[in-house]
Amino acid sequence: EAGVTQFPSHSVIEKGQTVTLRCDPISGHDNLYWYRRVMGKEIKFLLHFVKESKQDESGMPNNRFLAERTGGTYSTLKVQPAELEDSGVYFCASSPFANSPLHFGNGTRLTVT
Amino acid sequence: GDSVTQMEGPVTLSEEAFLTINCTYTATGYPSLFWYVQYPGEGLQLLLKATKADDKGSNKGFEATYRKETTSFHLEKGSVQVSDSAVYFCALSDGSGYSTLTFGKGTMLLVSP
DSSP, X not given: OOOOEEEOSEEEEOTTOOEEEEEEOOTTOOEEEEEEEOTTSOEEEEXXXXXXXXXXXXXXXXXXXXXXXXGGXXXXXXXXXXXXXXXXXXXXXXXXXXXXXXXXXXXXXXXXX | OOEEEEOOSOEEEETTOOEEEXXXXXXXXXXXXXXXXXXXXXXXXXXXXXXXXXOEEXXXXXXXXXXXXXXXXXXXXXXXXXXXXXXXXXXXXXXXXXXXXXXXXXXXXXXXX
């Protein structure tokens, strides 16, 4: 089966610009998660979708971040406007059931200059 | 809140050496514990897990035992290989029924021939 796929693998943008990250979960996985690792820090939870609904968005840092999962398939994470501190690696993960192990994508490395 | 602390890296070993990466946690309730591994250029992969006290997770020669009394989940391998070079993340889920994970900062392991 195809794994979790993230696009792009790298993105370099200037402060103030907008970037949209995409995640395609494993087919049939209702649960989709976004995480972020800022350089040298822990991987932090951002939010969790169950199908198209946001189950938990307690980790979203501020209202410059908008996540969507229309139709319960792929998800996008938009950062608008981007700030320097948004730089890091954004990971997406999916799972078929609520408490089953997560399958992670390779991540998107975002650099804001 | 929940937290995971793991030893700082990098850990540098020669092939066939014994490996220990320390991990301790703070959590309310009864968390499940995990080790994830990230090989260069790849996403996070679940290495092993333990869901209750005294459980031992094992995979690919790696082992970790859930020690509730010391709130620890140290990763060990008896004889490392060059191919084990990667970043290792200790993580917990809070047992709420979902797989939202709290990660440590990661420990880079470098194994030389």
